[in-house]
Amino acid sequence: MAETDTATPRERYRTQVRAEIKEHAREQIATAGASALSLNAIAKRMGLSGPALYRYYAGRDDLITELVEDAYRSLADTLHAAATPDPDPRALAHALRGWALDDPQRYLLIYGTPVPGYHAPDHVTVIANELMTTLLDACSATLPDGAVTPLDTHLEKHRRWAADHPASPAVLHRALTFWTRLHGVLSLELAGHFTGMGFDPALLFAAELDDLLTGTGNPPTHQQ
Amino acid sequence: MAETDTATPRERYRTQVRAEIKEHAREQIATAGASALSLNAIAKRMGLSGPALYRYYAGRDDLITELVEDAYRSLADTLHAAATPDPDPRALAHALRGWALDDPQRYLLIYGTPVPGYHAPDHVTVIANELMTTLLDACSATLPDGAVTPLDTHLEKHRRWAADHPASPAVLHRALTFWTRLHGVLSLELAGHFTGMGFDPALLFAAELDDLLTGTGNPPTHQQ
């Protein structure tokens, strides 16, 4: 995993302790959410006293930031693996859902309610771009055909986020839609807004995915 | 507003103080998020000492619960007003977006990351049902035509959440889609995941709405 070979014993110990801290933090977040993360509790569980952790992380925010970064990294790797060698949107979607359900709090750590003042460091935006690239690759493997919407023309001029990716505005639109629709179902499912409603969220997710891919999955057309 | 007439002076004073507390809590949440809500800070701002607030609210959770309830009530009223007298999905969607942008933290209070252990009281589920009803009403004003999806047949048997509403499975499907797609765009926009990407979220929202209503708004069809 990490380069525990090429380093002084001190550094090896340090990275190992940092990893152990993150491990406890992850499990604590998975059970009680990110807002309930307590450095003191982690220290106590590791058998050492509170302030000791500050040798390894500057503070709570620093630890959370690294967890967010790890989550992004994990998601990017998972989606990249699912889209390799063939960039298949369907595989991508299922990988996304599997990854989210595997650890809901990890998904919410990325896409959930943000702290108003917090600003993500550059590492994260880099990975986010990487994520966007695999999504755009997958969406490029489809032939868009349909009316040009106002959003399409808008995206033609505002494609900074797609940077150097050679994708048509329609593909950009498609990628955004892919993202927002799947997130719409996933986030509500993870937040528990479907519990007690009685239906199976997996089928709703599948229906949205089908509609995304075939265009006739459903969203019943309007008429009035 | 409240029944400040028919009550003893003591009760009038109490409801007024409770309202003032909520007012401060709202503004505090709007600026720093729900997790940063501090009873002590509210008390200090109101010119009284910390524990005094416990005469009015049992604790932080109690206050937040009431704020959540108020938010649900406000959203339900707003959407109901937008769908009256004619249940128009388009008006409903714009009312939803306006309400969300008006106070993002209030939207996230309802649809954002939940506290794992927390369970909403009955009041909230009642209002949630009311909300669902206006959504179903609006979606009933459309004539669905399209292939019957697996989700449709599933919803035919699992329509407990629609209870006594006379809506076809296709309409139920449509309502769910309406909800998840708009939430998908809105939540990502409010969470700031579009900032820095350079495009206008309003156009994406509009595109999704158009597709929802006309069925040809876009999501470019797949082919391969």
Added chain:
DNA sequence: GCCGTTCGTTATAAGTTGTAACGCTCGAAA
């Protein structure tokens, strides 16, 4: 006007994050 309910207070307990100062230990270099 009495008297009890309600309110606001201070004091206290048990948490939290984070800083400061003090030794100990380990490892690298002489």
Added chain:
DNA sequence: TTTCGAGCGTTACAACTTATAACGAACGGC
């Protein structure tokens, strides 16, 4: 091998937080 410094863990402390307990004062119904 011995020394010596960087890094680590400790306790002590400050400034917060939520929440409870106990006390006194004020308000209002009777």
